[in-house]
Amino acid sequence: MQTNTPPRSTIRLTRRGRLALVVSGAVLAGTAVVVPLLTLDSDTAGGGPARPRTLVIPEGWRAGQVYAAIDKALALPPGTTKQSLAKAELKLPAAAGGNPEGYLFPSTYPVDDKTTPQSLLAAMVEKADKKFNAAPVAAGAQRTSMNTYQAVTIASIVQAESATKADMAKVARVVLNRLERGMPLQMDSILNYGLGRTAAARVNANDIQVDNPYNSYQRMGLPPTPIDNPGEDALRAVMNPAPGDWLYFVMVKPGDTRFTADYAEHQRNLAEAAAHRQSRSPQSAT
Template sequence: MAVPLLMTDDEGESRPTSLVIPEGRRATQVYAAIDKTLALPAGTTKKSLAKAELKLPSDAEGNPEGYLFPATYPLGENPTPEKLLTAMVDTANKKFTGAPVAAGAQRNALNVYQAVTIASIVQAEAATKEDMGKAARVIFNRLERGMPLQMDSTINYALVRSTLKTTTKDTRIDSLYNSYQRMGLPPTPIANPGEDAMHAALNPTPGDWLYFVTVKPGDTRFTADYAEHQRNVAEFNRVRQSASGGTRDK
C-alpha cells in the first residue's frame, strides 16, 4: 500500500513524518493509508471528503479517484486527512493542468479528465514505460474502432480486488466499470496514475496493436492479429499450467 516514513523523537518513540503514495493506488487504499498513518479510526479519511473542499474537475463529481497524486507528502504539524488530501489533489492539478498536458489531451481528442482515466488504466495494465506506451495505443486503437476496451483492470476495480485472473463470469457483471460489456472509457479513473502513465496516455506509441497478453513477467506481447494473439494466449496458458498466475488477455 502506502508507506509512512518514520523518525525517532526525543523519547525514543517512532512517529511518521511523511507518507509515500506509490503509483497506481486506488482512492480507497489512500484513505486507508492516511487513517493508519494518522492513527485514526478506519473510514475517517473517506468521511472527511465532504469538508475537504478539494479542487477537482467538474467531471469528477466530487470523486478524487485519479487525483490523489502519487508522491511523498510531509505530515508537518497537526496533520489531518483534509490537509493530506488537499496536498495530493493540488499536486495532481499542478501536474495535469499545464499547457503540455492540455495540448496532449487535445491532440488525442480528449479532455484532461479522460486522459487521466486512460492513464489510470495504463498504470494498472503495464509495468514498464515501453509497455505503457503500447498499452495506451491499444486503448486508443480500440476506441477508434468502436471496440470494447476489455481491460481486466476495470473489472478488478468494479469487484474491489487486484488479480490477474478474470473469469467469463466476471466479464458479465453489471457495472459501469465493466469494459467487456460497455463501450468507451469507464466513468472515472480506476486508480491514481503517475507521470509515466500520464505521459503514455498523452503520447501513445505509434502502432496498430489491438491485443496484448503478459505471457510471463517481463514478456508482454502486443499484436494487431487476433490469431497471433490467440497463440500468445495459448502459450500463456501453458506457462500457467506449470506455475500459479493469471492472465492479462485483451
C-alpha cells in the same frame, strides 16, 4: 457486440498488480498485489534529531488505499479519511462528480502534528491539478482529441495494465486504438475495479456478464471514473503513445509482453501465457 470484434469472453489483455513497499523512504515496485498502508517513523536511532515524517503514495494506488494510508499515518480510526471527503472541499473537475479517484497524485507528502486528512487530500489534488494542467499535458490532450479527465482515466488504465514502464506507451496505444475503432476495451483491471477486487484478480465468464458500469466487456468507451491514481509515466504515455496498430496484448511471462493487431496471433500468445503459468504452478512441480 461489435461485428469487428471477436467474442468478448475469449479476449484477455495483460494484467499485473504492483507491490509497493517503503524502505528508508524509497518506494520499491514489483509485480504482485498491492500492499497498502505506509508511514515513515519520525524517530532516529541513538536519540538524534527527529526526521520529518513523510507519507509516500505509490503510483497506481486506488483511492481506498490512499485513505487507509492517511488514517494510519495520522493514527486515526479506519474510515476517518474517507468520511472527511464531504468537508475537504477538494478542487476537482466537474466531471469527477466529487470522486477524487485519479487525482490523489502519487508523491511524497510531509506529515506533522498539524496535518489533517483534509490537508493531505487537498495537497494531493493540488499537485495533480498542477501536473494535469501543465502545458505538455494540455497540448497532448488536445492532440489526441480528449479532455483532461479522459486523459487521466486512460492513464489510470495504462498504470493498471502495464507490467513495466517500457510497456506503457504501447498499452496507451492499444486503448486509443480500441476506442477509435469503437471496440469495447475488454480489460480485466477496469471490471475488477467495479467489482471491488484487486486489479490482478482473474476474471471468469460469469464476471463479464455482470451489469456494472465498469464492465469493459459489455460497455463501450471509457469507465465512468479513473480506476486508480496514475503517475507521470502513465500520463506521459497517454500524451505520447507509441505508434502501432495493436489491438491486443498479453504478458506471456515477466519481461515478455506481446502486442499484436491480429486476433489469431493473440490467441496463440494467450495459449503460450497459459502454458507458462501452468508450468510455474505448484501442481506442475509435483
